[in-house]
Amino acid sequence: MKALRFALRALPRDLRAREMRVLAAALVVAVAALTAVGFFTDRVDRALGQRATSLLGADLVVAADAPLANRWRARAGELGLRTAGYVTFPSVVVADGRTELVSVKAVGSGYPLRGSVRLSDAPFGAGEAATAIPDRGRLWLDPRLFARLGVAVGDALPLGEADLTVAASLAHEPDRGGALFQLAPRIMINRADLPATGLITPASRVSHHLLVAGPEAAVAAFRNWAAERAGEGIELQGVRDARPEMRAALDRAGTFLGLAAVMAVMLAGAAVAVAVNAFSAREADTAALMRCFGAPLRLPLGSLLARLLLVGMAASAVGVAAGWLAQTGLVALVGAWFGDALPAPSLVPVATGLAAGLATLVGFGLVPALRIRRVPVVRVLRHEAGAPEPSAVAAATLAVAAVAGLVLVQAGDAALAGWVLGGTAAMLVVLAAAAWALVRAVGGLRGRAVSGWRFGLANLARRRRASTVQLVGFGLGLLALLLLAVVRVDVLRAWEADVPAKAPNQFMINIQPDQVAGVRERLEGAGIDPEGFYPMARGRLVAVDGEAVGPQDFPEGRARRLAEREFNLSWAEAPRPDYGIARGDWWTSEEAENGAQWSVETGIAETLGIALGDRLTFRVAGERVTGTVSNLREVDWTSFRVNFFVIGTPGMMKDAPATWITSYWAPPDSAGAIADLVRAHPGVTVLDVGELLAQVRAIIEQGTRAVEYVFAFTLLAGIIVLVAAVQASRDERRVEIALLRTLGASGGRLRAILAAEFAALGLLAGLIAASGAAAIGWAVTARVLELPYAFNPWLFVLGPGAGAVGIAIAGLAATRRLRRERPLAVLRAG
C-alpha cells in the first residue's frame, strides 16, 4: 500500500525522468502500431469476409434436399436477418429440335442478398447489374445456350409446360457454386412461375436453398441455431465452406495480415525491453539511496513495479487511442481500394491492444525491472557496485512466453506462431552468440585499428553487456525492416506469381474422343493454347475394400455430399509436373498399362477417410471398376487448371465411356472464335470461369494491398524503435563524451569515435538480421504458404549497409546534443 502511495507520489517526478518518458513513448508507439494494425486488420478482414459473401450470394446459405420448414425463415426473421430463397434442379429444354441439359434456378424475391446478378442484351456481354429477379413469364438464359438452342433475346422458350420469354443473357451469377464441371448451363426464372412449368414432381432432384444475410452477430446466432438442426439432408454453407479456391485465397489473406500483426508485436517487445532496461539502470541508484535512507526492499521494488504498471496502462490506453487515429488515417488513405466504406472495427482490438501493451511490458520489462531487488545498498558509497545483469535466460523465456501468447492471439494459427517463435528464439540465441563473438573479436582488432575505430571498438568491448543488449535491439529492428522491405516483396511476389496472369479462364467439356483433334486445331487457330486434354468419365463410389458403401456410410456434411455425387474420373499414364505426390508412388508405365490403381487428391481422401492401399470400386457406366489407391496427390486449386479428385491407370479405365476436357486462357477478343467452335462441335460445352477468376484475383490483390499498408505502418514503428534504442543509451555516453572532451578530443574525433562504435554495431546487427530475414522468409514462403522460395542476395548488402549507415547516423543524431554539453557540468554532476 505504501509502495503504491509512494509510486503515485513519485509518478509526476518519473514523468520528468527521460527514461520513463522514453519507456512511455516506446510503449505508446508499440501499442499504437499494434492496435492500428489490429483495428485496420479487423476492418480489412471484415471487408474481405463481406466481399467473399458476395460469392455466396448471402452471409449464410442453408441447403436442403427437401423444402425447409417455415420455422427456418421465421427464426431468421426473428433475428432481424434478411432472407431469400431459390430452388435448383436439372431439366432439359428443347428448342428448334435441339435438346440441352440445363440447370434451372427458380429464385424468390430478394435474391441475391449479397453481390448482384449481371445481365446483358446479347450473349457473352459484360452486362449490368440486375435490380430485381426475373419478371413473371420471363427467364434469363446462360450465354452458352443462345447459340446451342438457336434463340435470341425476346424469343419464347418452352420450359416444361410453360412458355417463357428470354429476357436477357445471364452474364454473371454471384453464387454459381458447386463443382465447376458439373454445371449445366443455367436458366433462371421467377419462383412464382415454377408451378406452371410442372417440372417439380415428387421424384425430382430438387435442391432447396435459404439465403440469410444481416448483422454479423445475428448471422452467428442463426448459424448456431441452425447447426443444431442441420444434418439429415440439411447443410450450412458459410463463406469458409464455399469453394476451395475461395477458401485458399481467404486463408492466405488471413495469414498475411496475421504475420503483419506479429511483426508489430516483435517491435513492441524490442522497444519496451530497451526502454525498461535503461529505466531500471537509472532506478538502481535511487533504489540504493532509498534503502540507505531506511526503505524496506519491497518499497523501491513495489514502487517501481507499480509505476511501470501505471505508466504501462496509461501508455497502452494512449496507444490504443493513437492506434485508432492512425487506422482512421490509414483508411482515409486506402479506403477507396476496398470499394465501399470499410465496416466499423469491432472492440476486440481495444481489448487486445490493452492486454498486449501490458503483456509486452510484463514480458519484456519484468525481468530487467526485478534487477532492482539485487542492487546492493553499498552502491551509494561505491558506485561500481551494481546489481547483477538480469538473467538472459529468464528474460528471454518470459519475453518468448509473452510473444507466444500475443502471436497466438494475433495470428490465430499455431503453425505460424510456432515458426515465428522458433525464429525469435533462434534469432535471440544467434544475436547473443554474435555479440559475444564481436566482443571477443574486438579485443584483437582494436590494436590494429586506426584511432577513431580503436576507441569505438574498445567501447563496445568494455560495455559487453550493454553492447549485447543494443545488438539484440538493433538486430531485431533491422530484421523487421528487412522483412518488411525485402522479404515482404519477395513473398508477395511469390504469392501473386502463384496465380498466373494468364491462368485458364475457360473450361471446355463434353468433347467427344473424335472431336479432340478438331477442337485443338480450332483453339490453336484462334491463338489459344490449351493446357492439355484429359479424358473424363463419371463414376459413383460404390465399394471400399470390397464392402459396399453409400452416402449414409460417411459423416454428415461435406463427406456425405461428396459421396452422393458422381466423381469425375480421369486417367493418365504419367503425373503432371505440378502434382505433388504426398504419399505413395505414381504408377510405372508397365503398371499404367496393366495395373488397376487410383491416385486420390489428399483433401478428399482425408474427408472420405480414404487411405493408401484402400481398394476403391467405382461404378462407371454400369461397370464396376476396382483399383488400389497407390498414391495421394496434392492439387493446387488456385491454378485453375483441370484437376481431378481421382485419377486411375489408363489400363483400368480404357473401356470407360469418355468425354474429354481442357482448359485454356481465352483472350477477351476470342468470343467469336469460341462461338464458332461450339457451333462446329455441337455438344461441346464451354464453362467461363474468367469471372470467378477475376473475383479471386481481386480478393488476392486487395489482400496484398492491405498487407502492404499494414506493413508500411509497422515499418514506421520499426524506425521509431531503432531511434528509441539509440536514445536509451544516451545517458551512458554523457560522462564518457565529457571525459573525452576534457582529454582534448576534437569534435571531429568524437564524431569518428561514436560513428565507429555505432557503425560496428549496425554492421554486425545487419549481418545477423539479414541471416534471420532470409531464414524467416524461407520459413514463411516455403513452409507456411507453401510457395517456391527464391533467396535474395540483396539482403546481405542492404542489411549490413543500412545497419552501419543508419545506426551511425541515428547514433550521431541522438548524441549530438551530448557532444555540445560543457564537460565540466557533466563531470561534476557525476
Place this chain on the structure above:
Amino acid sequence: MQQASEPILLTEGLGSRVEGPAGPLTILDGIELAVAPGEAVAVLGPSGAGKSTLLGLLAGLDAPTSGDVRLLGQWLGALDEDGRAALRAGRVGFVFQSFQLVPGLTALENVMLPLELADRSGVRATALAALARVGLGERTGHLPGQLSGGEQQRVALARAFAPDPALLFADEPTGNLDGRTGAVVIDQLFALRAERGSTLVLVTHDEAVAARCDRRLRMVDGVLEAAE
C-alpha cells in the same frame, strides 16, 4: 533512546575480506570502535585504505565477513537487510562524496525523500526549512543538474539533517569540491551538527577537516589507530 553512557555505535572485531585475483585480500581487520552519543569522530587515511568500506559496514549498508556492529542499540548481525534499513530510517543521515542526489528529483524532492521514507508528517515544510537553513530556499525547484557542486552538496546536507538524525555518516563530503566551496560546506555541516547535537562519523583524508572533530582515528593497513 540511548543512555548517555552507552555508545551509539559500537563494533566488535569487525573485519572485511574480499576474494582478489591473488587470493583473499583483507580490507578491515578486527576493528574495535565505540562512538558516544553526540561525539564527532574523524576517520583519516589515504585512498584505498578501506575508509569507505568501514563506513558502509558501520551504517549497515554492507555485511562484514567477521565481527559485528551495534548501531543505535541493535546488533546488525541479528538483522536482515530490511531490518537494518528500518533501523536507519529517519535516525541515520548520510552525506556522500558524490552528493548522490536523485537526478530526476528537484532539490526539495530530494530533501523530502528520507522524511517520506521515515513516515514523518509535515514533510514539505520540514524539507523547505532544511533547504532554507543551508541557504537554498530560493532554489528548491531546481534539478541537481542545474545546481553547482557546492549547492548540490548543501542540498545533500539539508537532506541528511532534515529528519533530525541521531547519527550522521559523512564520506569525504568535500572530496568533489574545490577548497573554498568545500570549506563552506564543512562549516555548514559542523554548524548543523552543533545545532542538532547529532553524532558524526566523518571519513576524510583532509587533516584540517578532521581537526574539527572531537576524535581522530587513522586507517592503516585495515587497522584503526588513534591519530594525533
